[in-house]
Amino acid sequence: QVQLVESGGGLVQAGGSLRLSCATSGSIFSLKTMNWYRQAPGKQRELVATITIGGRTNYADSVKGRFTISRDNAKNSMYLQMNSLKPEDTAVYYCNAHSVVTLAEYWGQGTQVTVSS
Secondary structure (H helix, E strand, O other), X not given: OOOEEEEOOEEEEOOOOEEEEEEEOOOOOOEEEEEEEEEOOOOOOEEEEEEEOOOOEEEOOOOOOOEEEEEEHHHOEEEEXXXXXXXXXXXXXXXXXXXXXXXXXXXXXXXXXXXXX
C-alpha cells in the first residue's frame, strides 16, 4: 500500500513562487508515472504535470514555462516548482501515482495553494 502526502502549499502573491512536495511511504521506483493535479473551487480536477521514471515530463498548456515537475527516487519524493504564479493557479493540488508493482493508482489528500492579486 502506497501513501502520498503533499506539503508546501500556502499563500503567495501573484508573480511569486512556491514549491510543492509529495512524500511517499516507500520507494518510488515502482511508480512508473507520477502526476500533479489541481482542483479549483467549483471546477473539475485537472492534470497539471506528469513525470515518468525515465524523466519524461508533460505539462498542461496553462502552466508550461512556469511550472517544473521533478522527482528524487533516493528521497522517495516528487516536487512541483511553481513560478510566476497567477490568481488562476489557486486550487488544491494533489499528488498522484501509478505503480507497476500493485498496478494501482494512488492519491494524496491535497495541499492548498492560494495566489493573491
